[in-house]
Amino acid sequence: MRPTRPILSLAGVLLASALAQPAHAANTExxxxxxxxxxxxxxxxQVWNGPNLPDxxxxxxxxxxxxxxxxDLAARRLPLEDAEQQIKDFAASLPPDKLTPKMTMLEQGLFDHMDAERSRVISGIGRYASKQIDLAAQLRKEQSEADKLRAKxxxxxxQVAALTDQLTVETRIFxxxxxxxxxxxxxxxxxxxxLYQLSKTIAEILAPKK
Structure with a gap:
């Protein structure tokens, strides 16, 4: 067993993150x-280049x-091409006076829904990473205790074998x-x-016809 491996794994992830981020991202966690x-x-x-969305x-x-x-359109289980086609079919089914109101509502809905979903994922990642840091600290502590025990x-x-097996399992989980x-x-x-691709499809539908 290589006891320092889990600690190095986490350190590698965090170091790669720091090196990959541009200078203007220095205020991130x-x-x-x-x-x-x-x-x-x-x-x-960031995702919409169509007309201003009404209130x-x-x-x-x-x-x-x-x-x-x-x-339906936000769900990633629906292939993107199918989602784009559904937007086009929906637009084609609308009477001219309903096209802009309905499509702008669709765009606002997609933005609100998918931005909220994305924020929830980011919050979850933060909690996940915090848990990993706690696990890494726990592994360091257990490894230190195992080293002291082996030195006796x-x-x-x-007891040494049982502790070694425990560390092996916890390292694998980590x-x-x-x-x-x-x-x-x-x-x-x-x-x-x-979201960008779906928004682009809607913007193209609402673009003035040449």
Whole structure:
């Protein structure tokens, strides 16, 4: 068993994050574990280049059809191409006087829903990383205790073996959590990219026809 491995694993993740972040991201949390820069919330301007959304678009959740479409389109289990086609089909089904009101409500709904989802994921990542730091500290403590026990001339071999097995299991769990964290770190970016593509589709529908 290599007892320092879990500590180095976490340190490597945190170091990679720090090195990957640009200088203007220096105000991010020091224990943020992802290589991607932490941006807790998005602004509409980051994903939307269509016409200004009217205040009425903020009432999207009052429209049951729009609210349902927001849920369906935001779900990543729906392939992006299918989601874009559903938006186009929906737009084609609308009478001309309903096109802009309905599509702007859809855009506002997608932004509100997906930005909130992304923020929840980021908060979860922070809690996950905090748990990893606690686990790393616990492993260091247990490893130190195991080293002291092994150094005793009269140490009970069964006790040493049991503690070694425990550390092996805990180290494996720690490393599995590190691997899971690497995947989870990609989720906010995936949500942002999907929101951008869906917003682009809506903006193209609302663009003035030449």
């Amino acid at each position: 020091p224990d943020w574990p992802c290589m991607q820069r932490k941006v807790p919330e998005l602004s509409l301007a 009425s678009a903020k009432n999207w959740s009052d429209d049951e059809d729009i609210a349902r479409r927001v849920e 001339p009269d140490a009970d071999p069964k 490393d599995e959590r590190v691997k899971s964290l690497t995947y989870v770190c990609e989720v906010p970016t995936l949500i942002e990219q999907r």
